[in-house]
Amino acid sequence: MNGIDLTVIWAGIIAFAVVVYVIMDGFDLGIGILFPNFKVGPDRDTAMNSIAPVWDGNETWLVLGGGGLLAAFPLAYAIILPALYAPLIAMLLGLVLRGVAFEFRWRDPAHRARWDFAFTAGSVIATFAQGITLGALLQGITIEGRAYAGGWWEWLTPFSLLTGFALLAGYALLGCCWLIWKTEGPLQRQCYSYAGRLGILLLFAIGAVSIATPFLEAQYYTRWLAYPGIIATAQIPLATLIISVLFFRSLSKRQQATPFFYALGLFGLSLIGLGVSMWPDVIPGRVTIWEAAAPYESQMFMLVGAGIMVPIILAYTAWAYWVFRGKVGSDGYH
């Protein structure tokens, strides 16, 4: 393969798409989760306005993650999606409900409360389902030949429920910090008061998932806890601790943008931890990225497109965020 392993590059690109998705759709799903706590009227409108111009772009990273998986690792796509059938269908329906609420709540003021509810319900369902998906993937999938061979409830375990709740806490924190950054006045004060509690909740959740993970698979145990690997892996919880301290300090100093970035840091470290557990498998303990890989011609063709397009996408996405920079008002963008 000319010295460059395209499969590794593609695993990196898909991991990148997942990380960007979790960060970007994370905060707007989080706003959906917190939404019922905001006062009806200007506060809710402001929260919605802060993500209205960008949510669609954020969600596109999920399509790139799914589409990229199909294209670069078709076998993994073909095994994982049927294995996680129920949570994925629930996630899709949740995304339908919340996605239309952005428009519909303005179109039908008489039923705005219903679409606000749909926005929250959809966000909670989608987030919980994504968390379950992650946990179910980590705990292992039954495979026979080139296909999923388990039942349609195999994903449901205490561990997958735990990861579901963990992600709810995480996205809620991201949404909360986003609003601290983008708003002012009573809504911002409300979010400051939530952020500390959500931060503690998330740290507990990260801790619980981290403690449970090594006992799911022997591969995880040796990688995380056996000497000498532990010297490297111990840096991750250490860094988590440091960032947590910085996060709470930034909150108590009433800083505006930094809590969001520290929250992102916590997410980043959790995802690195996920990578440590999984690498180099795409389905942990069962299928490696090389076993699932599409042929060289497919990966090369896409790499040309991704190499040209991803930087352009990042550039105009950054521009779109720049256009809507600064504090959001309840009176929108005029």
Add this chain to the structure above:
Amino acid sequence: MMENDLAINLARAQFAFTVSFHFLFPAFTIGIASYLAVLEGLWLKTGKGVYANLYRYWLKIFAVVFAMGVVSGIVMSYQFGTNWSVFSDKAGPIIGPLMAYEVLTAFFLEAGFLGVMLFGINKVGRKLHFVATLAVAVGTFISAFWILSVNSWMQTPVGFAINDVGQFVPAAGWWDIVWNPSFPYRLGHTLLAAYLTTAFAVGAVGAWHLLKDKTNLGARKMFSMAMWMAALVAPAQIFMGDLHGLNTLEHQPAKVMAMEGHYQSHPDGAPLILFGIPNSKEKRVDYAIEIPKASSLILKHDLNAPLAGLDTIPDKDEPPVGIVFWSFRIMLGLGFAMLGIGLWSLLARSRKKLYDWPWLHRAALMMGPSGFIAVLAGWVTTEVGRQPFTVYGLLRTSESAAPLDAPAVAASLLAFVVVYFVVFGAGILYLFKLAAKTPGVHEPTPDDAPIRSAGITPAAAVLDGDISERVAT
């Protein structure tokens, strides 16, 4: 095996349901996005308020349709894997990259610029805002390009080899795969269909308001523009459809046999069956009304040319004739009705009565949904007509499905049906409400629209500012 058949049929029903619902939205957004680009371009060029007002009017509708298209589209990108995993594993190395290109070159472009298009005019200025509108319009086109290439490859697969685990892998160049034999025709036919769908939807809204007040400037303008499209695009579409049909005859003759209702071969000139009731048991069309030899004339340009029938196709490789036969006639009938409206409008225009003939307006109003029905009927024709295969001639639908239990698929199908009808039902209701608002000078301007000082209605934020003066001039 019974259990397995049930699960596959449920999965087929689910895919048919979700993709049909989904396609209604892009069929509309492809057209409106271009229409909006034209309106904004005309506004910037002429400075006439009527274009700005129409832009704002249709932008609100576009925003609702687009949101529904996005969320129903995300479902599609996962349905391949959740319900058709064997197909995904086998065809992934070829169709996956094409769909990845769709995401990279189209979805991000649309999503990235949509925010600016809906909310950003006062932040970026008119010129950049126009660029955003253009980017969204071009994005809808690019999206259609890639997904139709994928669909066409499944209908007319080329440029592949089959590897030792049974996957279709690229063997010739990607150019051949992308530009597979049916793609140019399907792309042209689908894009024209999207423009026609939009033309008749816009035309119906214009006609509705003309019937109430034929002096309304906005209604006149949108009706006139829509009728130009109908008059120009309907004949082009009939021509394109004919080319597409000839291409199908070459590559998927069984589909054309089903469309024509030709159970038997006709060695010396096949009749064109206008109507009849296909009887697949007896392998004949009952109560057929037919024109002798006309089918050979259309398909072979020769009255006496022999045409093979379904008797030359093994039973296990035949598509269901009844559905294809009828859906094809629905599409064709609507196509000619559209042509009729287009010609009628030309007549009215030549007599300077375009805004004065209420029967033309009533007919245009009735034809409002025609594009949507024709588009769905067309897709039913081509998708049911390529059965029983997912990759034509090579991979059977029955061998493509995911290893799911029937109850799982039944439950998800039920959930999709309930959520789609509630959510998209409400969305379509909102579209009617938006379209029922009188366009033009009666649009609220920032000063007399207190609602927007409390909260934004997304699209209303656009083009505020100088509308009121411009309308007045």
